[in-house]
Amino acid sequence: MKKWIPTVLAAAMALSLLSGCGAKKELADVVVVGAGGAGLAAAVRAQEEGANVIVLEKMPIVGGNTARATGGLNAAGTKQQIDKGFKDSVKLFYEDTMKGGYKKNNPELVKLLTEQAKDSVEWLENYGADMSDVGRMAGASVNRTHRPAGGAAVGSHIAMVLEKTAKEKNIDVRTRHQMTDILIDKDGAVTGITAKDKEGKEYTIQTKAVVLATGGFSANQEMVISYKPELKGFATTNHPGATGDAITIAEKHGAALIDMAEIQTHPTVVPEKGVMVTEAVRGNGAILVNKSGERFVNELLTRDVVSKAILGQQDGRAYLLFDKGLRDSLKATEEYFKMQLVTEAESVEALAEKLGIEKAVLANTVGNYNKGVKAGKDGQFQRPDLPRELKDGPFYAIEVTPAVHHTMGGLKINTDAEVLNKDGQAIKGLYAAGEVTGGVHGGNRLGGNALADIITFGKIAGLNAFNHVKAEQ
Known part of the structure; x- marks a missing residue:
């Protein structure tokens, strides 16, 4: 060149x-x-x-x-x-x-x-x-x-x-x-x-x-709520330097702004930790269950829709559930284990006990999902991509809730x-x-x-x- x-x-x-x-x-x-x-x-x-x-x-x-x-x-x-x-x-x-x-x-x-x-x-x-x-x-x-x-x-x-x-x-x-x-x-x-x-x-x-x-500017809570007040108190997945300084400086010199109220929450963030669990976990086959052990949403809908669905559950939280087969398919999951964010057990029933969920309910949820995978059709929530059954223990769960992710x-x-x-x-x-x-x-x-x-x-x-x-x- x-x-x-x-x-x-x-x-x-x-x-x-x-x-x-x-x-x-x-x-x-x-x-x-x-x-x-x-x-x-x-x-x-x-x-x-x-x-x-x-x-x-x-x-x-x-x-x-x-x-x-x-x-x-x-x-x-x-x-x-x-x-x-x-x-x-x-x-x-x-x-x-x-x-x-x-x-x-x-x-x-x-x-x-x-x-x-x-x-x-x-x-x-x-x-x-x-x-x-x-x-x-x-x-x-x-x-x-x-x-x-x-x-x-x-x-x-x-x-x-x-x-x-x-x-x-x-x-x-x-x-x-x-x-x-x-x-x-x-x-x-x-x-x-x-x-x-x-x-x-x-x-x-x-x-x-x-x-x-x-x-x-996701890490600037004051700026976030000035455009979207309902996000007051939300944590963020962003690093602490994401404060929108350059936007403010450029605007002072006449720069135009656009879509400032369009602020995205990421649905799978570990409460109190601010650690985002990548969407690729869901993409590779994980499901979301509430504290009753039931699925409640198509996991591959857009982030805003899935975030809203989680906030509608008990305590505004859910569990991201997956198995060893998925863990082996996605190296990015290893970081969550190193950070001790994962609850694990050898069986679905044992995992339910650790999470305080009725065993039969969680086992039925996973069983129905696996039937959908075998049939190639999610009859419950019409999830379009069903890459794997969740059947290879150990089984894992990560508690998640939405947080401000992208402006x-x-x-x-x-x-x-x-x-x-x-x-x-x-x-x-x-x-x-x-x-x-x-x-x-x-x-x-x-x-x-x-x-x-x-x-x-x-x-x-x-x-x-x-x-x-x-x-x-």
Whole structure:
């Protein structure tokens, strides 16, 4: 790939410049704010073109919520699907995503996502990611969720691959450095950012392109309830840095927001622990039972529907029930055992006793489900995918309840990942990708679409940020 040698910004290679006795000033071609999956993807993509990139991450480590993602990355038409005999198409992927978002999604953004997610899988593989396993998440018509072999947790793997790649490319990634403002000139174009380093010292980075990739605001309870009061008191699955800072800063400079009240709860989160149990557990065949030992919902309905169903049960809680066969099929489950979140027993009846459930009721529930698996039809709740019977002991249960998981709303962007102002015009030099944006997921995000979103739009933002800087020289 042809490398671009900066001209005006060549002096940036000397790193910092001092202006009198004032705050330190630096130069960069592209500044990326946030070192989760979207930010690292943007940084790597810009650097591929030869850009000098600085990445700021306010937390002590990189990865953000990406490092917590366990399910997978949705993509259609991949070689993995073809090799495994899963028939999929971009059209079907698009339809599932629009349906899952209650058609509140921006169709142009969804079209781009579903067309380019396949390329995102291949791009990650080129840097050493293992995306060989293909499963199914709720709301998908076919298996399209890509993850490491054996169903291992995908997010931490992707974060590790991108972090390693950034290091190999000598990208300047600074942890515990926080953006405090975006600098915009009288013509409405980005000229840089201000930031604080790990000692709290202020400095400025001059740049003509900023990519915001700071994630959503699920960990900001005040901001959450300002848009959705009924979520007051809900825990969150997000890391503590997901507080929406960049959204607030960009809005101050005229950025438009979209879908801010569209806030998703994840149905299977361990109470008091805040640990999310990946949707892939249900996708691989687990069932949900209430405290009476009965199923009460099609486990593969969308997250909002399943969350509401759980909240309608006694104490607003349920048990995710599975067996050794499922555990062996999904390496991601091992983390829950290490964290001692699982109740286990050699038989369904013994598990019922440990959970305080009537033995006959739970045994009957599992038995009826297994009959449905054998018949290829769930007569009780019309679950569309029945991958396995639950018959191989030991048997396991994890208590779960919904928690705030994903904020579908955020900065309004176009298909070039440019941030738009309230008049629908692009703010020159300002880009955004991932959960900091809105419009991609509409009223509900499908499991597996977040990673597709952050990698696909992260790459788009990084490339277009570079192209903007190049055009300005």
